[in-house]
Amino acid sequence: MAKPKRRLTTFGKVLITMIVILFLVLCVLISQLVIQLTKPQEENQAEQAKVVQEEVEEPKKEESKHSAREEAYAQAHPELSEEEVIKRVAMNLDQEPYSHLEEVQDLDSDLQLVNKYYALPAGYEPADLVPVSSSGENGTVMMRQNAAAAFEELVQASAQQGFILNACSAYRSYAYQEGLYNNGVANYGQKYADAYWTRPGSSEHQTGLSVDVRMDNDFSDLDAVRNHPQYDWLLEHLADYGFILRYPDDKQEYTLIAPESWHLRYVGQEAAREIADHNWCLEEYLYYQN
Numbered sequence: 001m002a003k004p005k006r007r008l009t010t011f012g013k014v015l016i017t018m019i020v021i022l023f024l025v026l027c028v029l030i031s032q033l034v035i036q037l038t039k040p041q042e043e044n045q046a047e048q049a050k051v052v053q054e055e056v057e058e059p060k061k062e063e064s065k066h067s068a069r070e071e072a073y074a075q076a077h078p079e080l081s082e083e084e085v086i087k088r089v090a091m092n093l094d095q096e097p098y099s100h101l102e103e104v105q106d107l108d109s110d111l112q113l114v115n116k117y118y119a120l121p122a123g124y125e126p127a128d129l130v131p132v133s134s135s136g137e138n139g140t141v142m143m144r145q146n147a148a149a150a151f152e153e154l155v156q157a158s159a160q161q162g163f164i165l166n167a168c169s170a171y172r173s174y175a176y177q178e179g180l181y182n183n184g185v186a187n188y189g190q191k192y193a194d195a196y197w198t199r200p201g202s203s204e205h206q207t208g209l210s211v212d213v214r215m216d217n218d219f220s221d222l223d224a225v226r227n228h229p230q231y232d233w234l235l236e237h238l239a240d241y242g243f244i245l246r247y248p249d250d251k252q253e254y255t256l257i258a259p260e261s262w263h264l265r266y267v268g269q270e271a272a273r274e275i276a277d278h279n280w281c282l283e284e285y286l287y288y289q290n
């Protein structure tokens with residue numbers, strides 16, 4: 001009777017051991033299954049996060065194109081403030097003059113910007129050119145109607161002030177400007193020509209909004225106006241008639257044109273007043289407007 005009892009006990013032990021082993025194996029299997037099930041989910045989440053990150057980062061890459069120009073300009077000009085770097089890059093001054101010419105779009109605007117980065121179309125001629133008071137040395141000179149009317153008012157005011165103001169040059173066609181520039185290149189070389197003439201399309205005279213003036217018919221030199229006793233009066237009252245001195249002595253770094261004491265530009269009274277009040281040039285006015 002004792003024998004089967006002992007066998008049963010041994011069988012029971014084996015059974016219990018096997019159940020325990022089976023349980024442990026099951027535990028391992030279940031835990032592996034859990035790991036298998038959760039792993040792809042985590043990976044998937046990581047993948048999704050990556051996509052979201054890339055979506056966020058992509059527009060940044062486009063922005064960084066602009067800031068790369070700013071960074072390069074800042075490195076080349078450590079003397080400039082951050083604000084000044086941003087301003088100059090916005091004016092395209094980090095690019096070689098004439099290397100990135102864009103065509104002027106707002107041809108009917110009194111505020112159109114024509115310089116070594118923005119050029120007028122080759123065949124462009126304003127439709128509303130009219131003659132203005134001229135010194136006669138270049139025959140009859142023309143300006144756009146609104147600019148001409150404002151200029152005639154300035155001429156009248158100057159007469160009341162006791163001096164003669166008139167135009168020696170105003171509208172110049174693309175072809176005329178081309179002739180001037182090409183002649184300069186032929187006689188003196190491109191570097192010299194670029195210093196003294198603007199390339200065709202980049203001359204403000206093609207807008208019909210600009211005028212080179214004489215005072216009291218002093219033909220000695222265009223810069224002679226600077227020495228006229230009423231020149232300060234003229235500068236102080238330009239804005240009342242919608243004009244600015246387009247290339248002032250202290251703005252060559254923005255205009256890239258040497259000072260021209262004789263070159264007036266019509267921009268309308270509102271802009272002219274604001275430009276005068278802030279001592280801006282046209283490039284600065286347009287920068288601060290945007």
Ligand SMILES: [Zn+2]
Nearest residue numbers: 210211212263
């Ligand atoms: Zn001029």
